[in-house]
Amino acid sequence: MALSPVVTTTSSAQNQNTENFQTLRAVSSPLKALASGSGQTSSNGTPKPALAPAPTGQTLAPTLDLAEQMNEEEKRKYVKGKKLGEGTYAVVFLGHLRSSPATRVAIKKIKVQKEYTEGMAPDAVRELKHLQELQHPNIISLLSVFSSKDQNLNLVLEYLPLGDLEMLIRDTDNVRYGAADIKAWMGMLTRAVWFCHENFVLHRDIKPNNLLIAADGEVKLADFGLARSFADPHRHMTSNVITRWYRPPELLFGARYYSGAVDVWSVGTVFAELILRAPYMPGNNELDQIKMICESIGTPTEDNWPGVTRLPEYTVPGQHPTRGRDWYEMRFGIVGTDGVDLLMKTLSLNPQKRITAREMLQHRWWHSEPKPTRKDDLPRKDESAGEDKMGMDLKRRPGMVADEDRGAKVARKLDFGQR
């Protein structure tokens, strides 16, 4: 980011923000706004001040601060419905807009975590921080945030009723899809990742069950519980991120300085999984993961990746040659030569040679035949299955492989106690 263009929007800023608060200012007494409700008390459970009879004959004291009023307003916009799922990290409810019951939302209520005694959970902080900033058709929208009486955080997210990509990949009996569908899904995923990187955000947990599907077939990247902003140069990051099967070799080798290339690797593994209809490299543990990478792609060496042997946890089980184009063509040929080329570039061992999200979007595969399927025509599961799946997906702790619900320690250990 060289010289950023100077933004000159002070006047429109003024307009917008006047609007933001107009509703509040229009309300002469904060009590009036609440009187129409059903006697809700302070949203975050502020003990009400004693409503002692006002000695001077003035009206009752208002019970809410401005901040509380704002929170109350947000909360009142939504109606919480049935529970879609509950996990250790969050409870997910179906909900709808009070003003328009047909507009459904998902309300993700973050649980107070007993094991984490230092206040608001870092996963929730990260998720909120980034979702507040990222608005894109292929990223799940955060519609609102409010606190409920027990001081739990409630994230109001757009409702994505059609499940996730994992469901489609796994249901080989009922769901059939081809190269054009894969291209459409990959296009949406790549745009989402590009947008994150363009905004200096690393997602760090890209995998099929974090790719939710909207009613119109649009794929949306969700779960920003492990996300972070790009670090300034020389500031290190934790290598203990990204669910194992989708984790790139540099992180498995303990790199503390890395880039958007880590997400691109994950995109590559999702691409391969879409084609194979099974996880490409499902390692049982980190060593096994490295072994699978060596066998499926090639052993990282000083030749194909200068400097790799100096990474803190560099160990390789044996020497395997880097796989050639023919090898990929045999396994992934259904996406065509251009598709195979793109896949190979996303799975480059050396992160510096790996294609970037921006370059991915410029790849010729998008223009070659077949054209990507229109999103309304994409294969889909029915809604009842999808509903449960959204509940499952949103309640999960970040960094988990679906079948290792409790054991994994990825998110757990993230960055804590380093200082």
Added chain:
Amino acid sequence: MATEDERYRQSSQFRLWSFSPTSLRELRNKTNDLAKQQIAPRFAADAQPEFLTPGEESTLVQFFTTELIRAAQFCELPTEIRSTAAVFFRRFYITNSVMTYPPTELLKTSLFFGCKAEGYYIRLAKLAEMFPNTTSEQILAGEFLLCQGIRFAFDVRHPFRALEGAILELRKRLPEEEGRIAKAHAMARDILKFSPLLTDAYFHYTPSQIMMASLLMVDKELVEILIPAGSRTGEDGDKHMGSNAEMREKIIRTIESCRSMMEKEPPQRMKEYWETPELVKSLKPLRKKLQKCRDTDRADLVALQRARREQATTKVKKPTGTVQSDGAVFGEAMDARDVKRRKLEGANDLFGPPL
């Protein structure tokens, strides 16, 4: 998503935390009004305290911002985190009054949460040790309150990266003037670490405008180089030139106004004003006034937090059908004043007392 401008307009800093001077003033007045209305009933009619004016509140927030900066320096927190914490603190007191929630406490909470929001995980207990008479519980007590007060917007856009970009650009354009640029760089950075945090700059201007204003304060010519007058000849000739000149004028006007705001609090003011014994002494009457008019019910954040937690627990219990009197539920843990308040609250509950 075309331009950086458009991208900035999507940020929470712009959407939720940028104001015109008028609307910011109105918000502060409203916050002050509400606090007065809430606190007044706590005092007898003939013993009403003198309340702080919005102006006095601002002065106190400014003073405690300098305290926050000093504390962050003492804890050796990186610049960005220090600035994030200061911005959180100032945002909080837009919609909350210093009379309602004690700034001495929120200051520590802002530092702790600033670290968390920036992904810098400092141990809570370690931070508590840095402050006299402070427990982890005290720091944590205000966390949720703070988060709500800052409208759950945890991403703060600072001018520091913009400055690095501008300096790189200047080095390229003026290879002969390394010394001059290095000096401007250091001075501008000092300004950015202080002046925008002590003023309302973050509420009115974008990071790049703040950065340009800081350069304007140290070396005006460098800004002329970065935003040259009419140098770019557009393909479509005069018309393009015209709008460019107009745009430039608008940019310069904005940066100038940001500069005059920041010039009221140049970094020297920290030592020459805010840290002087005279200033500390002169603020004494104001702090005394605050002591007298503050919301005694909410001054103790730890007790308040406990009460809230218990209130939540009781709420969960309700549907099980056990009828408990408020006293039975709250009795032990609370002091007499709280019990009294709860009872009163029960009496005013729109749903009435338990059947």
